[in-house]
Amino acid sequence: MAAVEAPGMVSMGPTNVAALFGDDVDTQPLWFKKDAFSDPDFEPDEYITDLRRFVPLETLRAELGSHLSVLKNELVELINRDYTDFVNLSTKLVDVDGAVLRMRMPLTELRSKLVSVRESVGSSLSLLQDGLRRRAHAISARQILELLLDTAHVLSKVEKLLLELTAMPEEDGPAAAAAASGGGSNENGDGIANGTHSDGNGNSDADEGGRLEESRSRLLERIASEMNRLKFYRARAEDMPFIQNMEKRIAAADGTLATHLRRCLEGGLEKRCKKVIYHCLRAYAAIDDTTGAEEAFRVSIVSPFVQQILQQSSSKGIAALAGDGLDKVYEQVLTRIETDCRFLLEIAYAANSGLHAFNFLSNSVLKEVHAAIVKAKPGAFSPGKPAAFLCNYKASLQFLSALEEYCPSQQAVKTFRSQAAYSDFMKQWNLxxxxxxxxxxxxxxxxxxxxxxxxxxxxxxxxxxxxxxxxxxxxxxxxxxxxxxxxxxxxxxxxxxxxxxxxxxxxxxxxxxxxxxxxxxxxxxxxxxxxxxxxxxxxxxxxxxxxxxxxxxxxxxxxxxxxxxxxxxxxxxxxxxxxxxxxxxxxxxxxxxxxxxxxxxxxxxxxxxLAEKSQEEFGRQLTKYNVKAREISSYVSLWQFVAPAERQSVDI
Missing domain, CATH: 1.10.357 (Tetracycline Repressor; domain 2)
Known part of the structure; x- marks a missing residue:
């Protein structure tokens, strides 16, 4: 097979005459960039459009033709240089199908082995996942069983403690004797029980009765803690039939605890036993029943003196409190709050007491005062008499400010104002x-x-x-x-x-x-x-x-x-x-x-x-002068007919 010769090729070899004389065949104008043809984003139309601004089309066509000839010569030289390898390429492509078959057999065997390994691994993975599911199910069943057992155990414990609480005597020792002989108070007007020791703030407890009440309050706090655990367990498995079967027992235990807890708190409030009150409030906090403690304080302490004050204000014999005025009522209420409620507020607001969840000021004091005034003095909130309404409103604002003074911090004041009782009281005033x-x-x-x-x-x-x-x-x-x-x-x-x-x-x-x-x-x-x-x-x-x-x-x-x-x-x-x-x-x-x-x-x-008035006055004066002038003219006209001898006798 003969070597390829380009058109116009000279027999002297691959080098042309220009190469013999030392001319550079790759010499092109500076504006001609042959590297642009190798760019992957090369666009012929754009390339020609850009060059037309510098050279005519004829020059560009001639240069492109020259470059094409150079490329053809390089192609021919490349084929002639590797011509032997190019010709032998077809002779080496012998028994290609046999080579493909020999290569396919080991690949097929490898594929079959991989498939079997994959199936084995998949089977093992399925068995492992099934085992894990059974294990998880067993763990879940075990946890549920433990939860049910714990629930039953805690419920039994609560019932046992409640029985122990019920078996405790109400009064014993000197406290019972004092109760039998006259009531168990020291007759000093502050409602503090007789006792042998004092805590330094004027709050004293009966010796035996105080210890008994304190023991009862401690037991109630313990029962409340267990009841909190019981409610937690019940919330986690409330859909289980086992838990549903125990609902009546849980409700009965909860009711019994609430009854004893309220009775103990009311007794502590009456005797002003700080330890008893503290344990009872902690018990209420443990079972998340702050409303129960607030209601007990409202009914046992706040309501009696508020009702007493309003009954006095409604009686005809006390003229200062008669009518719908609230200023005197608020004054007496604040006096009683200072004497009857301050001790509990100090306990609730004490630092690190853990009792800040209680809002006795709003949910006990303010709520009771509001309800009592609405019932006893409904006209106090009526804006039909603006003067009386304003006096009552300002007195109410002063009352709220006095209540806020019991708050130990600004955050406590914000909490007091955010309560529903505060909002309901303010909504009562139709401004x-x-x-x-x-x-x-x-x-x-x-x-x-x-x-x-x-x-x-x-x-x-x-x-x-x-x-x-x-x-x-x-x-x-x-x-x-x-x-x-x-x-x-x-x-x-x-x-x-x-x-x-x-x-x-x-x-x-x-x-x-x-x-x-x-x-x-x-x-x-x-x-x-x-x-x-x-x-x-x-x-x-x-x-x-x-x-x-x-x-x-x-x-x-x-x-x-x-x-x-x-x-x-x-x-x-x-x-x-x-x-x-x-x-x-x-x-x-x-x-x-x-x-x-x-x-x-x-x-x-x-x-x-002023101009109109001046003009009118000038017109009136002018008219008057004109009339006078006419009278004078008429008089002069008549004067000339009077004889000279008679003129001296005429008075002009």
Missing amino acids: SVYFTLRFQEIAGALDTALPSGSLTEAQGGPVKVENDTSEFLLHSSAVLWKSLQRCWHDDVFIPTVADKFLRLTLQLISRYTLWISAGLNARKVNITGVGTASGGEWATTATIEDFVLVRHDVDVVARLLESQYIDRVVAVLASMPAESLSGVAQCIRQSAQKLRELLPMIADIMKEL
Whole structure:
């Protein structure tokens, strides 16, 4: 097979004439980059488009043709150089199928071995997983069995302890004798049982009875701990038939424990035995029944003295507490809280006591006071009498503040305010209805004082402004200032609805401003006859003297709003943030500024009225002079007909 020769090839060999003379066949222009053809992202159209900006197409075609010839020559040289290997390639490809068969046999055997190993491993894995499942099932069954056994054991233990508790005597020794002889208290008025030792705070216990009650409270705490375990076990297996069969026993044990625990706590509260109370509260906390302890304290301690105070307030013989006033009631309740409840609050709020889950202030004291007042004095919460309602509301806020003083920390205060009893007590005060009544009272007085027919001067002469040398000349202005002052008076204002009273203040100023503005517009329409106006009929009949009074009062109101009134409002809202106070002052200043903008319009109307009045007066005087001139002219005309001798006798 002959070697391949490229077209135009010279017989002298692979090197051409240019190579003999030393010319570089790879010499191309700088703009021609042959490496770009080897780029995987090579795009012919884009390549030609880019080069057309530098060289003509004919030059590019010639250069590409030259490069193609070089490539063909290199291909021919490459084939001629390895021509022998290229020819022998076909002779070496002999018995390819046999080689494939020889290679396939060991691969097939290896595949079969791998399949058998895979099946063996899969079988072993299935057996292992099945064993693990059986093991897990056995472990779960064992855990359930242990849980059931523990539940039964704990329930039996609780029942045994309850029997032991029931078998304990109620009173023995000196305590029983004291109870039989007269009640077991020391007759000193504080309800503390007689005993032989004191804890230093005035709380003493009967010797034998105290030890018995303390033992009972300790046993109750132990039973409560076991009952907590029992409830935990029951919650984990409550769907099991075994547990369901024990529900009646568990409920009976729970009820018996609650009864004895409440009885023991009430006894400890009556005798003020701190150890007994502490153990009982820990027992209540163990069974997560804080409501039971709070209810026991409310019924046994709080309710009796609250009912007693309210019964006294309802009796006709005590005039100071009669009616729906609550201030005296709160005073007595706080006195009794200090004497009868403080010891328990100190126990519950003691550091590291573990009893902070109890909220006796809200769920016992406040709840009982609220319920008793609603029952005995339902009219105390009625806003139908705004003055009495406000007094009771402020007294209630002071009562809540006094209760918060028993809280040892800010977190305790937040907890007290977050309770449902606190929310229910605050919801009892319908502040919206109270504000509505005050709104009708204050805004109605101003609407009545703003006449539509004619202006009314202040009754009894000018009204002096308190703490200022100014005075109001119109009745409407005096009523406006009185209404504005009343919005922030102690007998009307409530800080809880401060935003509503501020809105009412701005509405009053706006109502007065619109009344003046409507009058000025009506006066303008009446003079020019252009446009329509309503609500300012008073200005159509007003004289220049009336507008003098209006301008005086508008100037006084605006000046007082910007000075004295802002200081008053800011002083009332002193507890608010500085940014809020600044915003309140800015709102009032803007309202005063809108009122001041009416002063130039009032001055213009006064100028027009003064000009009209001067013109009318000049016309009247001119008419009078014209009549007099006509009389003189007639007299002169008659005078010329009188004889000269008779003129001396005529009196001109």
